[in-house]
Amino acid sequence: xxxxxxxxxxxxxxxxxxxxxxxxxxxxxxxxxxxxxxxxxxxxxxxxxxxxxxxxxxxxxxxxxxxxxxxxxxxxxxxxxxxxxxxxxxxxxxxxxxxxxxxxxxxxxxxxxxxxxxxxxxxxxxxxxxxxxxxxxxxxxxxxxxxxxxxxxxxxxxxxxxxxxxxxxxxxxxxxxxxxxxxxxxxxxxxxxxxxxxxxxxxxxxxxxxxxxxxxxxxxxxxxxxxxxxxxxxxxxxxxxxxxxxxxxxxxxxxxxxxxxxxxxxxxxxxxxxxxxxxxxxxxxxxxxxxxxxxxxxxxxxxxxxxxxxxxxxxxxxxxxxxxxxxxxxxxxxxxxxxxxxxxxxxxxxxxxxxxxxxxxxxxxxxxxxxxxxxxxxxxxxxxxxxxxxxxxxxxxxxxxxxxxxxxxxxxxxxxxxxxxxxxxxxxxxxxxxxxxxxxxxxxxxxxxxxxxxxxxxxxxxxxxxxxxxxxxxxxxxxxxx
Amino acid sequence: xxxxxxxxxxxxxxxxxxxxxxxxxxxxxxxxxxxxxxxxxxxxxxxxxxxxxxxxxxxxxxxxxxxxxxxxxxxxxxxxxxxxxxxxxxxxxxxxxxxxxxxxxxxxxxxxxxxxxxxxxxxxxxxxxxxxxxxxxxxxxxxxxxxxxxxxxxxxxxxxxxxxxxxxxxxxxxxxxxxxxxxxxxxxxxxxxxxxxxxxxxxxxxxxxxxxxxxxxxxxxxxxxxxxxxxxxxxxxxxxxxxxxxxxxxxxxxxxxxxxxxxxxxxxxxxxxxxxxxxxxxxxxxxxxxxxxxxxxxxxxxxxxxxxxxxxxx
Numbered sequence: 001x002x003x004x005x006x007x008x009x010x011x012x013x014x015x016x017x018x019x020x021x022x023x024x025x026x027x028x029x030x031x032x033x034x035x036x037x038x039x040x041x042x043x044x045x046x047x048x049x050x051x052x053x054x055x056x057x058x059x060x061x062x063x064x065x066x067x068x069x070x071x072x073x074x075x076x077x078x079x080x081x082x083x084x085x086x087x088x089x090x091x092x093x094x095x096x097x098x099x100x101x102x103x104x105x106x107x108x109x110x111x112x113x114x115x116x117x118x119x120x121x122x123x124x125x126x127x128x129x130x131x132x133x134x135x136x137x138x139x140x141x142x143x144x145x146x147x148x149x150x151x152x153x154x155x156x157x158x159x160x161x162x163x164x165x166x167x168x169x170x171x172x173x174x175x176x177x178x179x180x181x182x183x184x185x186x187x188x189x190x191x192x193x194x195x196x197x198x199x200x201x202x203x204x205x206x207x208x209x210x211x212x213x214x215x216x217x218x219x220x221x222x223x224x225x226x227x228x229x230x231x232x233x234x235x236x237x238x239x240x241x242x243x244x245x246x247x248x249x250x251x252x253x254x255x256x257x258x259x260x261x262x263x264x265x266x267x268x269x270x271x272x273x274x275x276x277x278x279x280x281x282x283x284x285x286x287x288x289x290x291x292x293x294x295x296x297x298x299x300x301x302x303x304x305x306x307x308x309x310x311x312x313x314x315x316x317x318x319x320x321x322x323x324x325x326x327x328x329x330x331x332x333x334x335x336x337x338x339x340x341x342x343x344x345x346x347x348x349x350x351x352x353x354x355x356x357x358x359x360x361x362x363x364x365x366x367x368x369x370x371x372x373x374x375x376x377x378x379x380x381x382x383x384x385x386x387x388x389x390x391x392x393x394x395x396x397x398x399x400x401x402x403x404x405x406x407x408x409x410x411x412x413x414x415x416x417x418x419x420x421x422x423x424x425x426x427x428x429x430x431x432x433x434x435x436x437x438x439x440x441x442x443x444x445x446x447x448x449x450x451x452x453x454x455x456x457x458x459x460x461x462x463x464x465x466x467x468x469x470x471x472x473x474x475x476x477x478x479x480x481x482x
Numbered sequence: 483x484x485x486x487x488x489x490x491x492x493x494x495x496x497x498x499x500x501x502x503x504x505x506x507x508x509x510x511x512x513x514x515x516x517x518x519x520x521x522x523x524x525x526x527x528x529x530x531x532x533x534x535x536x537x538x539x540x541x542x543x544x545x546x547x548x549x550x551x552x553x554x555x556x557x558x559x560x561x562x563x564x565x566x567x568x569x570x571x572x573x574x575x576x577x578x579x580x581x582x583x584x585x586x587x588x589x590x591x592x593x594x595x596x597x598x599x600x601x602x603x604x605x606x607x608x609x610x611x612x613x614x615x616x617x618x619x620x621x622x623x624x625x626x627x628x629x630x631x632x633x634x635x636x637x638x639x640x641x642x643x644x645x646x647x648x649x650x651x652x653x654x655x656x657x658x659x660x661x662x663x664x665x666x667x668x669x670x671x672x673x674x675x676x677x678x679x680x681x682x683x684x685x686x687x688x689x690x691x692x693x694x695x696x697x698x699x700x701x702x703x704x705x706x707x708x709x710x711x712x713x714x715x716x717x718x719x720x721x722x723x724x725x726x727x728x729x730x731x732x733x734x735x736x737x738x739x740x741x742x743x744x745x746x747x748x749x750x751x752x753x754x755x756x757x758x759x760x761x762x763x764x765x766x767x768x769x770x771x772x773x774x775x776x777x778x779x780x781x782x783x784x785x786x787x788x789x790x791x792x793x794x795x796x
Contacts (some may be wrong), residue, residue: 267484
């Protein structure tokens with residue numbers, strides 16, 4: 001028996017591969033036909049081949065449990081998610097537009113603050129911003145770019161519209177899994193690659209290297225680039241080590257680096273001290289430099305901020321970039337795009353109600369049973385209220401929280417995320433997913449062709465985090481005209 | 483190459499070599515103990531003393547019997563040199579340097595660690611001990627072979643060679659020390675004297691050196707010749723002189739090597755220049771080994787200062 005697309009029914013959700021049972025989207029026709037040509041046994045064989053490849057390639061993520069770090073095999077579903085190239089080109093343009101505006105905003109915040117003076121944005125958002133770093137005032141990083149690497153989370157609603165759910169401007173992760181998912185899929189379904197025009201994604205490490213090289217303080221020399229990791233205990237250590245290897249960069253920890261009397265950054269090597277030009281740092285601002293931020297940090301490098309401020313080292317992302325990674329500021333991104341670029345946003349925001357605004361707060365309090373309420377500065381889904389699934393008691397608790405600290409809360413309508421067919425124990429089932437493309441901005445801006453698709457493997461679940469039972473899929477941008 | 487990474491691969495090699503040698507020692511002692519008459523049991527505590535951790539043993543145990551000593555040498559986590567602790571440390575070091583060594587290295591070390599953890603009980607009991615220890619030794623050798631055969635002989639490999647051979651020199655010198663006390667002037671009526679041969683054979687066996695000794699020395703087993711063989715034989719890879727020569731060769735390939743190189747050449751001279759029969763006649767063998775171990779520790783210190791020390795600022 002093989003897959004019968006007539007008996008796969010994603011209702012009531014938008015499905016990425018089919019329009020209705022038995023009716024694939026044009027872009028996915030080749031894939032669905034190919035999948036139907038495999039019998040159950042063959043499909044299982046491919047699934048096992050994928051599991052095997054993941055183990056063999058050592059693709060893992062780290063979970064901390066019972067005082068020990070466990071490397072878990074990366075959860076992966078072999079059925080790809082497919083997006084037409086024409087649709088993707090608009091998304092790419094939208095992401096470039098968005099990150100350009102965000103970088104103009106961050107540069108403005110730390111310098112002239114025109115956007116507040118022109119009353120496009122109220123200044124109170126800064127006063128309560130957790131990720132605003134006063135140490136960054138008056139700094140002009142190269143090319144005016146602060147957030148060089150951005151991972152924006154996109155979700156598709158039931159009518160098929162893609163929205164930006166949030167912009168991750170601090171240390172977004174996942175790109176290594178995007179690359180590895182493609183490697184695995186090529187091993188599992190080589191036939192489909194032969195017959196369709198799927199955009200390649202593997203230039204990312206080169207683009208990342210070029211972008212980092214572009215912020216080197218010694219542009220005339222071959223740059224010494226280092227990836228700064230908090231270490232083996234970090235859940236994204238696999239990615240840190242992967243990117244360092246793919247770029248031919250050193251993977252360093254805080255203790256490997258030292259800032260000299262000349263304010264340059266050096267690595268401790270067996271040859272002695274060697275100068276580092278650019279650091280792709282994968283540790284948070286707070287832990288980066290105990291002289292300027294958290295003094296107890298063991299992960300950071302004393303004097304790193306000083307070296308950066310004096311232009312002796314490039315840092316990506318620049319310290320303080322996280323100021324734009326705030327859900328209240330998120331609500332203003334469409335206004336930023338209008339203000340800095342004089343353009344209309346290409347990808348819409350999810351409608352967002354700011355509780356600090358009295359009228360909007362009244363609306364939120366009245367509609368708590370329909371809305372999702374989120375704290376402004378948390379990530380990873382902490383401290384959230386999902387109105388439709390919450391109890392009366394939880395809702396009234398949140399009403400109190402909102403009234404007490406309105407700046408810290410926003411609300412959004414509950415979206416019904418799109419689904420895609422996923423190979424589960426029960427067979428082929430619709431599962432919810434999102435998409436994280438990665439954007440690199442330096443002298444030029446590059447967007448990955450697709451991104452990391454994360455899937456909630458549990459039936460009905462909207463949680464896509466790998467630590468909480470989430471899986472992933474390869475994402476294909478398919479050129480239908482080629 | 484980053485200093486931290488160099489230090490980790492160096493310790494990876496040291497810990498694997500330590501696990502292997504400790505397993506070898508326990509095995510040979512185990513075998514000779516089966517040969518000794520019931521009225522003259524072996525003193526297992528001597529084996530603990532060889533590792534230099536007898537004070538930690540004394541903190542945890544009152545009875546110095548076989549069970550406690552073997553448990554201390556194989557399993558105890560508070561003995562940082564026990565087979566289990568060594569494998570655990572080796573695993574941590576290879577885990578953090580997985581990008582540098584062939585990926586099979588991680589698998590071998592990880593599986594070895596899991597094997598030791600899950601089968602420790604048979605290692606502690608008399609019946610399964612031989613098999614358990616043989617397996618540990620063989621798997622350590624597999625790793626050594628893999629690294630020699632599949633890893634580029636780059637600075638990372640030089641540090642592995644450095645760690646392995648320095649640890650080996652140290653462990654072999656400790657083995658010589660086990661025998662040293664047998665060679666001390668003893669009362670004429672010492673009833674254990676006829677069993678000296680057994681002990682020396684077991685020491686040779688623990689280093690897989692029995693056959694090599696037979697082939698190259700061609701004399702009946704006696705203390706002076708065995709000490710000479712284990713200390714000064716150049717062709718035998720587990721002899722101190724051979725291991726130190728390897729240390730020297732690895733150091734010669736590394737940058738900024740003046741201080742460690744000078745030290746290791748000095749130790750080698752002392753080893754090769756030792757007159758074993760004089761040392762034995764004058765009861766100075768233990769003293770000599772003691773000095774040798776301090777010198778080996780000095781080489782280690784110079785390696786740390788030259789290539790690993792992180793507190794040297796710009």
